[in-house]
Amino acid sequence: MSPKKNARVGKRPASSGDGETERAGGKRKAAASDETGENKESSKSSASPQHCHWLMKSEPESRFENGIDVKFGIEDLKALPNQTSCWDGVRNYQARNFMRQMKEGQLAFFYHSNCKEPGIAGIMKIVKEAYVDHTQFDKKDVHYDATSKPANPKWSMVDVQYQRMMKRFVPLSELKKYHLQHRAKGGPLKDMVLFTRARLSVQPLTAEEFDFVLSLEDKQPL
DNA sequence: GCCAACGTTGGC
DNA sequence: GCCAACGTTGGC
Numbered sequence: 453m454s455p456k457k458n459a460r461v462g463k464r465p466a467s468s469g470d471g472e473t474e475r476a477g478g479k480r481k482a483a484a485s486d487e488t489g490e491n492k493e494s495s496k497s498s499a500s501p502q503h504c505h506w507l508m509k510s511e512p513e514s515r516f517e518n519g520i521d522v523k524f525g526i527e528d529l530k531a532l533p534n535q536t537s538c539w540d541g542v543r544n545y546q547a548r549n550f551m552r553q554m555k556e557g558q559l560a561f562f563y564h565s566n567c568k569e570p571g572i573a574g575i576m577k578i579v580k581e582a583y584v585d586h587t588q589f590d591k592k593d594v595h596y597d598a599t600s601k602p603a604n605p606k607w608s609m610v611d612v613q614y615q616r617m618m619k620r621f622v623p624l625s626e627l628k629k630y631h632l633q634h635r636a637k638g639g640p641l642k643d644m645v646l647f648t649r650a651r652l653s654v655q656p657l658t659a660e661e662f663d664f665v666l667s668l669e670d671k672q673p674l
Numbered sequence: 675g676c677c678a679a680c681g682t683t684g685g686c
Numbered sequence: 687g688c689c690a691a692c693g694t695t696g697g698c
Contacts, residue, residue: 509684544693566684624685651683651692 503553503656506560506578507646508539508612513567520594526562526573526617535614539654540585541595543607547654551610552582560612561657561665563646571623572665580611619669626674627665640664 512525529537542548554560558578564570585607587593588600600606627646634642641647641664645655657665 511684570685649692650685653683 503550503658504555504558505657505659505662506550506554506558507563507572507655507657508560508576509563509565509653511566512564512573515566517594522594525564526576526614529562529576529612530614536579536611538580538585538609538611540587540609541593542585542609542654543588543595543597544653547652548606548608550654550656552608553656554578554581554610556581559615559662561662562614565653569621569623571621571625571627572618573621574617575615576612577615578610579613582608582610585609620673622665622668623673626668629674630664630668 510524510526511522512527514521514523516522524537529535539551542551556578560576560578561572562574562576564573584605585595587595588597588605588607589602590596595607597606624646627641627644630639631641631644631647633639640658640660644657644661645652649655
């Protein structure tokens with residue numbers, strides 16, 4: 453349940469971007485490539501830029517979607533056996549493509565969204581690389597996708613394992629202050645995807661962004 | 675392929 | 687609860 457449950461998080465069909473979407477690159481036919489989505493981006497070599505750090509959003513407070521509670525906060529992840537969960541329910545091509553780029557062992561921030569205090573709650577590790585998200589075929593699931601066929605699944609998920617809580621919760625409001633400051637005068641958060649593409653539920657961070665956010669743990673709240 | 679209408683995300 | 691931003695859909 454993870455993000456799956458969180459509704460918005462993964463779930464939506466919102467983005468587009470990359471992969472299959474057609475319009476995105478102008479190529480609508482993306483279809484062909486889409487599956488991976490990744491291929492396309494790199495026409496030249498083979499790999500995409502290749503990110504190593506991530507931020508994944510989920511909703512820590514109860515919210516009902518089709519009668520199902522989509523709540524899934526970091527405490528919920530921590531409480532699972534092995535503190536591990538699949539991150540299902542992502543229904544956005546760009547977010548999906550980022551998940552497909554994830555490698556075992558990489559770290560991701562667990563971000564709490566659509567709640568009283570949005571922000572970064574803790575850290576998790578990617579413990580299983582992208583595989584088929586079975587919830588897309590489950591009519592009972594909030595994120596069922598009637599347009600996806602088992603012979604050619606559209607959606608993927610990864611498994612994540614809880615690592616630790618942040619030493620202190622790092623609120624969105626604080627990150628935003630740094631972002632604005634850095635945008636004006638330069639600094640590691642000047643192009644943070646959390647602000648440049650606010651609705652994306654799975655997003656990459658540069659090493660500099662990741663390290664800067666970590667450094668905030670030991671600083672006084674701005 | 676364009677674009678208006680519509681739906682969703684998610685901060686506030 | 688509101689609503690701005692933005693992604694998706696579907697007519698043409």
